[in-house]
Amino acid sequence: MALLEVSRLTVRFGGLTAVSQLDFAVDEGALVALIGPNGAGKTTAFNVITGVYPPSEGSVRFAGREIGGVSPHRICASGVARTFQNIRLFRGLTALENVRAALQGAHRNGARDVTRGPGWQRGERAAEDEARKLLDELGLGAFADARADSLPYGEQRRLEIARALATRPRLLLLDEPAAGMNPAEKQSLRALVAQLRRAHGLTIVLIDHDVSFVMNLSERVAVLDHGEKIADGPPEAVRRDPKVIEAYLGAEAEARA
């Protein structure tokens, strides 16, 4: 059974249909890329899966349960984590605090933080150790105590991934993790994503503009254009698909080809 199952999903904002009748399933353990030109509805699809918007029509099922219209923090608790296209770190907090805030998530101590009885300090220390381990894993150990907005751009992107991993997700949604990176950085990001997938047993859906970034990374690519899915299959096949070429380069290019 698919871990994530989006069926006949439609999202409308007033008169604009951002996503139309989208069917999209992701098996446990898979790495699927969602590509498409600007404004194709990729991020909107992510926003519905993570609960930012409710679906106008259709359903989103995660691990067999309907999550369409459920509040984002509940969806996160059920095992879906994400990063954002325009980085959304807790800018004024340190890298360590960013990860710790996610680690803590819904789990709050309340009055125990005030009384600080026996065991409280051990709990704090354990959380901090776990956060540091995640930072080290993403190569951010040296930045632990630096403010998040003082980090270099690539490190900010990785910190967002570390923070998402702190929620212990089964499904990780990466929204354009390679945006603004040069080819060398993209290459190392590809290796990182593959390694995290193995190490954490993750199912990953990744958004990008460009099919070449996901070529050797994902086994399946789905292409969105104007809110509709126009192709879905192995990367090589998708790259040769005339409808995909048309979406990216226009009909004229297709005629010339």
Added chain:
Amino acid sequence: MLALAALHWLAPLVLNPYYATILARIGIAIIAAVSLQLVNGVTGQFSIGHAGFMGLGAYASAAFSVYLGAALLDSLGASGLVRFLYFPLPLVCGGLVAAAAGLVVAVPTLRLRGDYLAIATLGAGEIIRIAILNVDAVGGARGFSLASASHTAVDLRFESLAGVYAVAAVSVAAIARLVYSGGGLAFRAVREDEIAAESLGVPTTRVKVEAFLVSSFFAGVAGALFAHTEGYIHTNSFGFVRSFELVAFVVLGGLGSLSGAIIAAAVLTAAPELLRGLGEWRMVLYSVLLIATMILRPQGLLGQRELLGLWKSHGAARS
């Protein structure tokens, strides 16, 4: 502890009542400012109706003392120990009533953002004040004296400066521990980015309501202390002018900094009194002080930092 004891025994000897009153008001302002900082600076929600909760705490605690406490103290005798054990009761009572009102206000208004939230809290504060103004049992427009008609011998006023600062210390420590712990990161995460916090499992609405609840509790405690040190309260003390004054404390102290709020509350409460010698120029200078701070340090006195780096390190977790 030693400082508090010294304050308790020495203050009446060396301070005239005027200075003692100012010092008590500073202690109360510190509690109110730090509690407002939890909502405005730490959680990033802009509330400007804090004085309403102070007023509610003041009136609830005063009513408690006049209608229940006086009889209680009369029957138990007014020994020092009895009074020492009694005074936490009206404070907790004022805090709980204010917190209950805070919950009622928070649940609908915290769905609002920015300006809308500010206006809604301002309105809520005024509603509380005007509602109290119309309750005859607490004096209505005449104000409310802490004196019982049937137990005239009982002194319900609370004159220990050390007591005020003990309550202030406990309140500040409680809020500081709440904020500077792993769980307290949720408040700051909401301030930094609500959408990201929510997507990482932080129940943002609940976190905001919690902040508001704790904040209004301590505002109520501050109000209760005010009622019991002054001995007479009037709704005019809890209008929007007082609310704005509290906002000035947290903004000038540095939004997010508890120690900044403490310093600003102390300085800005003392300033109008220290400048009294200047006559009518006093408020002009006070305003200039505020404007100068805004121009020279728009992030406030301490920005988001704390005076003691200690608090920032989540207790001993990093040691």
